[in-house]
Amino acid sequence: MNSMIDEDNELPVYTPAGVERFSPNSGKRYYTPVVEQSLKPVEGTIFKHTDDAYSLYTKYARAAGFSVRKSTQIVTHGVLTIKYFVCSKEGFRNVVLGHALDNDGKRKVVRKKPSKRTGCLAGIRLRLLKDNTFELYEFVEEHNHGLVHQDDIHLLxxxxxxxxxxxxxxxxxxxxxxxxxxxxxxxxxxxxxxxxxxxxxxxxxxxxxxxxxxxxDNDAAMFVSRLLSKKEFLPNFFCEYDTKSDGTLKCVFWADEDHKRNFFSFGDVVGFDATYRTNGVGMIFVPFTAIDNHNRNVTIAGALIDSETTETYKWLLTRFKLAFSYEPMVVVTDQDPAVMKVVDEVFTNSRHRLCMWHVMQKVTAKVGSNLCNRTDFKKKLGDIVWADNITPETFEAEWKKIMTEFELTDHEWLLRIFELRHIWIPSYYMDENMSGIMRTTSRSESENHYFGKFCNPKCTLVEFLSHFDTAMECQRYEHRKNDHETRYTSHEMLTDYILEEQAAQIYTQLIFVKDVQVEIDASIRKCMSDGSEMVNDFRIFRIKDYEQPCYSFFQVKFRKDDVTASCSCLRFEQYGLLCRHIFNVLRFSDVLEFPKQYILRRWTREAVPNGNNLPMVGVNGVAESDIQVDTVVREIMFSAEYVVNKLVTDMEKLCSFRDHMKEYMSTVDSTQKIVPEPTRKDRFAIYAGYDKTTTATVRRPVGIRFKGCGSGKRMKSQREKAIIQSGKRDRRCTGCHSTGHDIRNCDVVILKRKHAANAGTNAGTSEENYQHSIDVQEI
Known part of the structure; x- marks a missing residue:
């Protein structure tokens, strides 16, 4: 390829803006801006204040292609008498001779930055007059550097x-x-x-x-301050926090009015689980979760703790009782020993259950992946754990059979969870109210994943609170949307049974479609009565369910006088929703009205009154004036967007609106002075709603270590070591620059030392110098 450039096709050369002048004496080039005459500063102009001159010169500089810097000023007896505004390329950067060293004597690594200074003399100079005005007495127009074109002015x-x-x-x-x-x-x-x-x-x-x-360091103080401001401005907002003796934030618990309303409506079963890596401080997030009338997770409280100790969890659950006044019916947690101890101690009226999903998730790690992946052990175990209809006796017999088959009868962890079977295996508490709600999947894990979408492990506590509020706003919006779809949409009926139509008007859409309608349809298509008999006031029906094993029959006790019914499957007791077997009996008995005693409000359309969502904006302690500004700004943006959407098909009117906006922009530019940027403290206060940086009483926690975080020194397999090593740069000897050794055992260096000794070199001095060089390199 020809590297020569054809004279007729020379590459374009960048030409700076402005009129160029070449000085033959100095060999330098100078540039004069090309701007409208009305923008140029004029010597002799009088200004009331230096800011007026700065504003004028800045507008001129932007049109000319350079930027302005405030420079020299002379103050006499406390009065400003001389002021210079210069080109930003005025002067030269200070050059530091030598190399800066740190405390250990090492050379500091300093990032190399190019200099923008060229010693430009362009600028304006002002002096104070007797009437306290300022005169522009000198204007240097010419620059010793190229000016920036308007296409690139935004890069200055x-x-x-x-x-x-x-x-x-x-x-x-x-x-x-x-x-x-x-x-x-x-x-x-x-x-x-x-x-x-x-x-x-x-x-x-x-x-x-x-x-x-x-x-x-004000992070924790700001976080607490914003929560306390919510307590001041929001009705029924509950917040309490605790600190260590040195003021370090230890734990905090909060719940707003919507959280409380959700607890009162859906707090029969509550789960909570520690969530890690949601903030840069390392505090552990503990969301309290229930299930709403759409079978979706709903948060009823939030908390941050610095440790997972018995003392911390006791403080947390005690605050929960203070906030809500009563205990949930069922509390679902993981196997954390501290949690298990405290729940039984604080929630004396609640039934404590372990999350089945958490227990089963640990099986592979506890018994080994080979056994779980290469045999059907995990499948057989899951068949008896997740079974809907299994008696305690059957479970124990099947468990023993599985343990014997796979030689796990003495496995410590399996023995321990078997001892706890009465609080995590459903067959032991099938007759307890609402015991089945949180057992099919991990609600806590789902909640952790949900908050993981809004939080990140590097955010401050202040940001975390904003993220939490956003997550709550999103959750409440989804609930409102589900309510709307329930009210304004309907699904096709699957049967001609009148109770199906009534159920569609009683329950939320998701509960009806995914559960009640399925059970009503199955009561007709998949269930059949195998006879009945009277026992006292009740008629006992034997119902065959064709989705169950062939030997399965369910007994339904029914009394028509008051439409009382119960089934041996205990589905209503576990979930609060009638089963297909009862629906079969109701249809057979010509019951034409949905029995009200079997309608739990928690699953109905009106479980939570509509229109009660709390505002999530403007309650973070931000000044009232800033809230008003935000409101006006939103109204302006919405108004402009509204006009554009209306005029987008009419180009003439759209251009007229644009011209009107540009005209107003020009008016603002000509009348508004250039206002200095707010200070860092002011920006900080505007963003965080907290400016008492000198009176912070709550300190930011540091060095938090949560359970399972590890020491970072775990044992690694040979494969993992090889992968890590392959990603590292090989260490090189500083003597010969080869790999595989260092200067202390380098053959080349040793050979040189021997030659130096043979040549009569002072061995002691050489050795001393050599050892010194090694020490320097090792520092």
Whole structure:
């Protein structure tokens, strides 16, 4: 390939903006801006204040292609008399001779940054007059550097920055766990290009870092302050926290009015489980979860703790009782010993159950993957654990058979969970009310996954609270949407039984379609009566269920006078919903009205009154004026969007609206002064709603270690070691630059030392110098 450039096809050369002048004496080039005459500063102009001059010169600089910096000022007897505004390339960067060393004598690694300074002399100079005004007495127009074209003016640092609305947008995306890079890319799409954003990706990342830096050690104090402000402004908001003797945040529990309402409606069965890595402090998040009338998880409280000790959980559950005044019917937890002890101690009126999913998840880790993956052990165990209809006697017999078959009769962990069978195997508590709600899947694990979408392990506690509020807002919106779909949509009936239509008007859509309708349909298509007999006031029906084994018959006791019914499958007792066997008897007995005593409010459409969702905006302790500004800004944006949507098909009117907006923008530019950026403290207060940085009484916890986090020194297999080693750079000898050894046992260095000794070199000095060189390299 020819490396020569054809003279007729020369590569384009970048030409700076402005009129170029070449000085033959110095050999340098100078540039004069090309701007409208009305924008140029004029010597002799009088200004009431230096800010007016700065505003004028900044507008001129932007049109010319450079940026401005405030420079020299002279103050006499406390009065400003001289002020310079100069080109940002004025002066030269200070050069530090030598190398900076740290405390250990090592050379500091300093990032190399290019200099923007060229010693430019362009600028304006102001002096104070006797009437306390300022005169522009000197204007240097010419620059010793090229000026920036308007297409690239947005890249100059002075004209880059995030606006109020952009910062709000970034914070809003942060609340849904979208970081600064994604926020920048989204803004690019909104504004129509990266150059239209007005900031760079680094600016967005720096803003996020600046916020975190401003929060700093005040994180815990701000977090508690925002919760306490909610307690002040929101009705029935409950919040309590505890600290260690040195003021370090230990644990905090909170629940708002919606949480309490959900507990009163759905708090018959409550589960809670520790969730890790939801914040950068390392505090353990403990959400309390129930199940709503759409069979969806609903959060009824939140908590953060610094340790999983008996003392901490006792404090937590005691605050739960204080917040809600009574205990749940059933409490579902994992096998944590501290939790198991405290639940039985604090919730004296509750039934404590272990989550079946958590227990079964540990089987593979406890008995070994070979046994679980290469045999049918886990399948056989699951068949008796997850069985809907199995007696305790049958379970124990089958368990013993499985343990014997796979030679696990002496397995310590299996023996321990077998001893606890009465609190996690359903057959031991099938007759208990609502005992089956949380047993089929891990509700706690689902809740942890849900919050994982909104939180991240690097966020501050303040951010975590915003993420939690966003998660609650999303959860409540989904509940409201499910309520709406229940009220305004309907499903096709599967049978001609009148109770099916009545049930469709009683239960929520999901409960009806996924459960009640299925049971009513199965009562007709899959169930048959095998006779009945009278026993006292009840008629006992034998119902054959064709989805069950051929030997299965279910007994239904029924009294028609008051429509009292019960079934041996105990489905109503476990779930609060009638089974197919009872529906079969009701249909056979010509019951034409859904029995009210078997309608649990928790599954109905009106379990929670509509329109009671709490506002999640404006309760974080932010000043009232900032809330008002946010409200007005939203109204302006919605109004502009509304007009655009209406006029998008009428280009003439759309252009007229655009021209009107641009005209108003010009009016604002001509009348508004350039207001200095708020200080870091002010920005910090606006974002966090907390500015008492000097009076923080709650300290940020550090060094939190939760259960299962490990020591980082676990045993590794040879395969894992090989994978890790393959990703590392080989260590090189600093003497010969080869791999596989270091300078202390390098053959080349040893040989050189021998030659030096044979040549009569002072061996002691050589050895001393050599040892010194080794010590320096090892530092």
């Amino acid at each position: 640092t002075a004209y880059r920055g995030l606006s109020y609305t952009q910062k709000k947008f970034i914070r809003g995306l942060s609340n849904i766990n979208l970081g600064p890079v994604k926020a920048f890319n989204i803004m690019k799409e909104l504004y129509g290009g990266y150059d239209k954003v007005g900031a760079t990706k680094s600016d967005v990342k720096n803003y996020k870092n600046e916020v975190n830096l401003a929060i700093g």
